[in-house]
Amino acid sequence: MRPVSTLVLLGLLKAVASQQISDIWQTTWDRKMLFTYFQPTPDPINFVSPGAIGSADIVVDDSSVYQTILGFGASLTDSSAQLFHNLKSQNSNNYWELLDYLFNITDAADSAGFSYIRVPLGASDFSANTYSYDDTSGDVNLNAFNIGAAPSYVFSTLSDILSINQGLRVHVVPWSPPGWMKSGTMDGGSLNTAYISVMANYLLKSLQGFQSKGIPIYAISIQNEPENSNPTYPTCSMPVSTEAQIGLKLRTLMNSNGFQNTKIIGYEHNWVDAANYPVQLMQQAGSAFDGVSFHCYQGSVSEQAEFTSQYPNKVWWMPSDYDFVDAPSSWALQVGAYVTGRVLSTDWERYSIVVLNWDDSASTTWNPQPVEATIEFRGMQASIPEATHLLLLDLVMFQATYTFPVGVTTLWWYAPAN
Numbered sequence: 001m002r003p004v005s006t007l008v009l010l011g012l013l014k015a016v017a018s019q020q021i022s023d024i025w026q027t028t029w030d031r032k033m034l035f036t037y038f039q040p041t042p043d044p045i046n047f048v049s050p051g052a053i054g055s056a057d058i059v060v061d062d063s064s065v066y067q068t069i070l071g072f073g074a075s076l077t078d079s080s081a082q083l084f085h086n087l088k089s090q091n092s093n094n095y096w097e098l099l100d101y102l103f104n105i106t107d108a109a110d111s112a113g114f115s116y117i118r119v120p121l122g123a124s125d126f127s128a129n130t131y132s133y134d135d136t137s138g139d140v141n142l143n144a145f146n147i148g149a150a151p152s153y154v155f156s157t158l159s160d161i162l163s164i165n166q167g168l169r170v171h172v173v174p175w176s177p178p179g180w181m182k183s184g185t186m187d188g189g190s191l192n193t194a195y196i197s198v199m200a201n202y203l204l205k206s207l208q209g210f211q212s213k214g215i216p217i218y219a220i221s222i223q224n225e226p227e228n229s230n231p232t233y234p235t236c237s238m239p240v241s242t243e244a245q246i247g248l249k250l251r252t253l254m255n256s257n258g259f260q261n262t263k264i265i266g267y268e269h270n271w272v273d274a275a276n277y278p279v280q281l282m283q284q285a286g287s288a289f290d291g292v293s294f295h296c297y298q299g300s301v302s303e304q305a306e307f308t309s310q311y312p313n314k315v316w317w318m319p320s321d322y323d324f325v326d327a328p329s330s331w332a333l334q335v336g337a338y339v340t341g342r343v344l345s346t347d348w349e350r351y352s353i354v355v356l357n358w359d360d361s362a363s364t365t366w367n368p369q370p371v372e373a374t375i376e377f378r379g380m381q382a383s384i385p386e387a388t389h390l391l392l393l394d395l396v397m398f399q400a401t402y403t404f405p406v407g408v409t410t411l412w413w414y415a416p417a418n
């Protein structure tokens with residue numbers, strides 16, 4: 001008898017110690033769920049020996065792991081900071097709840113856990129007024145530089161976010177140099193190259209200004225969208241050679257003023273020109289730049305390879321946009337898979353998948369199509385019973401598919417490091 005009971009015991013232990021899905025977050029097309037947390041049925045979902053696959057089969061293969069993600073986040077423009085500020089004065093409880101919901105990175109905090117924020121230096125297209133930190137024409141020594149030209153709610157909002165997430169990475173970038181360094185306005189045009197050194201100093205003073213407000217800066221870019229000049233809002237076209245020279249001067253200034261750990265990022269523009277501007281920037285000033293960032297308004301993510309094939313270690317920045325998953329568009333599901341370390345190296349790692357089902361069959365009438373998918377991991381399959389009442393009858397009939405409604409679903413499980 002003894003060996004048998006030992007076997008049973010081992011079997012039980014194994015079931016407890018294997019991967020399980022315990023939490024799901026879902027946003028559905030009908031807005032019945034908006035990033036809503038719920039426990040799965042059954043709770044938890046175990047991974048078991050695989051059966052038949054569903055109409056889609058999601059296979060998470062962690063034998064090859066791709067790029068490291070520094071964090072997720074958003075831009076905090078003047079207008080978004082103003083919205084936060086207005087909420088704080090009207091309903092401070094809601095304000096703090098919202099900040100917690102967005103930025104708390106504590107395990108199990110039920111939060112988006114944002115940890116990367118991009119902040120314009122001076123006015124952007126989302127500002128109440130057009131201003132720079134020094135609007136005194138001809139002030140080449142920047143004696144009139146004043147970080148307080150920015151609305152105070154930018155700094156108070158950032159301080160409040162930092163109080164929730166001390167690991168927040170703040171990335172600053174100007175939409176334009178001060179107008180007097182151009183043809184008189186921040187709206188469109190280009191930098192007068194006589195002011196290249198002045199502009200490098202202006203960026204150093206911007207870093208010092210944020211520091212004086214208690215906001216540490218993780219990275220700075222020279223110019224947002226240097227290939228875009230628009231006379232209706234702060235923009236500036238900046239040729240590669242100008243950005244390269246500013247970058248080299250700024251790196252030197254930062255190194256001798258205590259900002260040697262702050263990164264300098266270049267380009268900040270679309271995939272479509274990946275083979276040209278950022279490549280030339282690396283050729284002319286690679287030592288000054290820690291990397292380049294891409295926007296996705298023009299071109300496709302595959303064009304990024306025209307840069308990364310030459311400078312594989314210089315791109316990990318895609319801070320401004322929304323759809324960097326460039327999966328085949330013919331299929332309903334787009335899936336991202338992630339593994340995150342935890343507090344102790346001995347803790348099991350966290351695996352998660354984010355599944356977008358965008359099959360609305362819109363070529364006919366609005367007709368959202370749920371997709372029944374199996375989920376495979378390390379030769380095991382997530383086992384989702386067809387209906388819970390079958391379990392009560394002790395009929396182990398596993399359909400083993402998870403039904404993904406049109407919307408976004410996130411599932412996760414722990415597993416030992418591979």
Ligand SMILES: *[C@@H]1O[C@H](CO)[C@@H](O)[C@H](O)[C@H]1NC(C)=O
Nearest residue numbers: 100104106108109110163164
């Ligand atoms: C973050 O979330 C944790 C877990 O819910 C909570 O205990 C903590 O107070 C939150 N931290 C902040 C700064 O809100």
